Amino acid sequence: MRLALMIEGQEGVTWDDWVALAEACEEHGVEALFRSDHYISGFDETRPALDAWTTIAGLAARTTRLELGTLVSPATFRHPSVLARMAATADEISGGRVTLGLGAGWMEREHEAYGFDFANAHERVARFGEQLEIVHRLLREDNLAFDGSYYELHGAPGLGRPQLPILVGGSARPGTAGPAVRFADEYNTFFATLDEIR
Numbered sequence: 001m002r003l004a005l006m007i008e009g010q011e012g013v014t015w016d017d018w019v020a021l022a023e024a025c026e027e028h029g030v031e032a033l034f035r036s037d038h039y040i041s042g043f044d045e046t047r048p049a050l051d052a053w054t055t056i057a058g059l060a061a062r063t064t065r066l067e068l069g070t071l072v073s074p075a076t077f078r079h080p081s082v083l084a085r086m087a088a089t090a091d092e093i094s095g096g097r098v099t100l101g102l103g104a105g106w107m108e109r110e111h112e113a114y115g116f117d118f119a120n121a122h123e124r125v126a127r128f129g130e131q132l133e134i135v136h137r138l139l140r141e142d143n144l145a146f147d148g149s150y151y152e153l154h155g156a157p158g159l160g161r162p163q164l165p166i167l168v169g170g171s172a173r174p175g176t177a178g179p180a181v182r183f184a185d186e187y188n189t190f191f192a193t194l195d196e197i198r
Helices: 015-028 052-062 080-094 108-114 121-140 177-183
Strands: 004-007 032-035 067-070 098-103 144-147 152-156 166-170 186-189
Touching: 004 015, 015 032, 015 052, 032 052, 032 098, 052 067, 052 080, 080 098, 080 121, 098 121, 121 144, 121 166, 121 177, 166 177, 177 186
Parallel strands: 004 032, 032 067, 067 098, 098 166, 166 186
Antiparallel strands: 144 152
C-alpha cells in the first residue's frame, strides 16, 4: 500500500513543523507529502501561512525520496507562466519528485484580502482551463504562443519538464473535467458522482 499525506499549511504550520514532518515521512515510509496553497486560514486568520511553493522548494532540498506537491494551487493566485516556472524549479531541486496540483480557486475571503480577482464560478473555471493548458504546454513545449480570453504568451521558452505530473483537484465544478482529461495526469475530487463529473 502507498501512503501519502495532505496537510493544510495555512493552519499555522511553521517551517520547523514542515521539516520535522518531511523527515518523519521519509523515516516511516510515507511516499508523498502534499500541502494546500492558501494564504489565510479558514478558521483563524491570525494563524501564519507559509507560501506553498517556497515551502515545497525548501523541502525538496531537505529530502531525498519524498514526493512533494500542492493539493491544490488556485489558478487565481498566479500567472500560469509563473506557476509553471515555480513548479519546474522545485522539481529540479527535488530531482523530479514534484507534482503540480491545480484548481479553479474557491475561498472568496482570501481573494478579497489579497486583491486577487474572484469572478463567478463559470469565469474561474474558464480561467483555470486556460491556465492548465498553458502550464501543461510550458512544461512540454518550446516557443509557446497562446492567445486566450485571460492569458497571452508570445514565444515563451519551454521549461523542459515533461515528466512533471499535473494533478487537477477540487469540488468537480462543471467544466473542470474536460481540461483535466486533456492536460492533467490525475483528477482528484471529492463529493462528486461520476455523472456530476461528466
